[in-house]
Amino acid sequence: MNLLRTEFRKIAPYRTFWVILGIYVLLMLLILYSSTSVEINGKALGNETYQFPGLWMRLTYIAHFFNLLLGILVIVLVTDEYSYRTIRQQVIDGLSRAEVVLSKFYMVVTLAVFSTVFLLALGLYFGLLYSSDKSINSMFSQVDYLSYYFVQAVAYMSLAMFFAFLIRKSGLAIIAFIAYTKIIEPLIHFKLPDTLDKYFPMKALDSLTPMPGQEIFDQLTSPVEQLSPAWAALPSLLYIGLFLLLTYLLLKIRDL
Amino acid sequence: MAIVLSIDNLSKKYGSLTAVDQLTLQVEEGSVYGLLGPNGSGKTTTLGMVLDVIRPSSGSFSWFGEGISKATKHRIGALLETPNFYPYLTAKRNLQVIADIKGADHHNINKTLDLVGLATRSNTTFKGFSLGMKQRLALAAALLNDPEVLVLDEPTNGLDPQGIAEVRDLILRIADQGKTIILASHLLDEVEKVCTHVAVLRTGKLVTNGPVGNILSAKEQLIVSADELAPVLQLLERLPYVAQFNQEKDYVIITLQEGYSSTDLNRDMFAQGIVLSQLVARRKSLEKQFLEIIKS
Structure with missing residues (x-):
């Protein structure tokens, strides 16, 4: 936990960090305010968006697009250590390579906790304001989507962290991260049968926050096979472990 | 005399280039040991390897008779190449981060800033520092833990004559306290003025080593x-x-x-x-x- 305290010492006066986080918060608020007019599957959502308990699923589905921003934030924090050469100095001063990875992973978890709590607050606020059913039961019956979202956020940021340690330059790392998550893996999915690619990192992670109304969609076209959120959690956790391990090995093998 | 640093057949290859070639040397406790050589002779690579940031291709080294670990690192204060700090943090905050990592007492921060003459600038951000101030802050960071050994890589690089004199004076004062200092430099004059022992490197190879008097001033x-x-x-x-x-x-x-x-x-x-x-x-x-x- 001392590692986390040191991380906070670094970022407390760091404007870039707070600006990116501020953009994240603002965009989430903006989307939610305007989401009454958002159309999913050709149907305007209206007040439907804010109804408990489906609100949690819709909320986490919307939030999952913004994991990209959290990933970029992590990439900036990691590549900074390379461009300022502070990572080198800190290993000289006593940090082990495992601690270097852990200190950034603690930051990842902290950011995921922040965004999950933020979503909980948003959900409760909008739900209590607009939902017709405000019973405790319906409020919290599907709140477990938040825990899936938490796993997803941690996994996304762990992948971003891996790219940052791999590439070491912020611009290139961000491009690689976006290219992999949004282009390369989806292209691979095209080539492979669903039974196989549903276990791929991006697909497994996206299965944690399924698209609301997927069932209707599936009736119209051939159904997409994907893991249920609960089942997707297991490979996602394994991927988090894998990204951490790869990052550690990278540091172990390479000169700083 | 106890051996502080022992390097045994240490080599570093970058592809076909051999940056450090089978280097063997020992640094005794209390000595001011100069690594002298022109630019590109492997001084920084050598220090990088013994400081755990560059992987040796072959060979080994030990600090205080042990392998490098958190415990041995905490007994060493080192600055390698350029001063490395967060530009948006103040001098004091930068040192707080380092004190965390070194497990140093945070009360030492003001004292150390005072020692290097930066007490009045402790709340200036690092990016606002002149090169000389940056170099002195790096020295402060190295001294933060009151280490037994100081490893300094070109500590007077880029300083004006007054700054050079100050840094050398500081090094000699620290050496007087019985601390061991390992100093890499391409400046002969610097090594001659400050060091008790010297190893001369050329293209990664050890050319000669011994007490400064024998190597540089005998003839x-x-x-x-x-x-x-x-x-x-x-x-x-x-x-x-x-x-x-x-x-x-x-x-x-x-x-x-x-x-x-x-x-x-x-x-x-x-x-x-x-x-x-x-x-x-x-x-x-x-x-x-x-x-x-x-x-x-």
Whole structure:
């Protein structure tokens, strides 16, 4: 936990960090305010968006697009250590390579906790304001989507962290991260049968926050096979472990 | 004397380039050990390896007789190449981060800033510092934990003459406290002024090492002249400690073997009834010696 305290010492006066986080918060608020007019599957959502308990699923589905921003934030924090050469100095001063990875992973978890709590607050606020059913039961019956979202956020940021340690330059790392998550893996999915690619990192992670109304969609076209959120959690956790391990090995093998 | 750092056959290869080639040396406790060599001779690579940020291709090293670990790192204060800090953090906050990592007492921060003359600038962000101030902050960071060993890589690089004098003075003050200092430099003058021991590197290889006196200052040249040069030349041929002599116009240039000085020569000349009209001890220019060492 001392590692986390040191991380906070670094970022407390760091404007870039707070600006990116501020953009994240603002965009989430903006989307939610305007989401009454958002159309999913050709149907305007209206007040439907804010109804408990489906609100949690819709909320986490919307939030999952913004994991990209959290990933970029992590990439900036990691590549900074390379461009300022502070990572080198800190290993000289006593940090082990495992601690270097852990200190950034603690930051990842902290950011995921922040965004999950933020979503909980948003959900409760909008739900209590607009939902017709405000019973405790319906409020919290599907709140477990938040825990899936938490796993997803941690996994996304762990992948971003891996790219940052791999590439070491912020611009290139961000491009690689976006290219992999949004282009390369989806292209691979095209080539492979669903039974196989549903276990791929991006697909497994996206299965944690399924698209609301997927069932209707599936009736119209051939159904997409994907893991249920609960089942997707297991490979996602394994991927988090894998990204951490790869990052550690990278540091172990390479000169700083 | 205890051995602080022992390097055994350490090598680093980058592809076909050998940056450090089978380097073996030992640094004794309490010495000020200079790593001297031109740019690109492998000084920083060597320090990077013993400081755990560059992986050796082969060979080994030990600190205080142990492998490198958190415990040994906390006994070392090091600055490698450039001062590395967060530009948007103040001097004080940068040191707080380092104190966290070193497990140093945060009360040392103000004291150390004071020591390097940055006490009044402790709330200035690092990016607002001049190069000299950055270098001094790096020294403060290295000193934060009151380490037994200081490893300094070109600590006076980019400083103005006053800054250089200050940093050297600081190094000597620290050395006086009985601390071991390992100093990499391409400046001969610096090594000669500050160090007790020196290892000379060239293209990654150890050329020579030993006490500074033996390596850099042993060869004194004497210039003598007398009314009659013939008896002088005769005597010089017989004196066992004369390594070499050359007659030039009306004077003779003499190189003595190690451990002898102009006093010995003067005494023997006088004993033979030769009175010298001139006896000048001239140190061979250090640059010349250095170039000779790294060329041979």
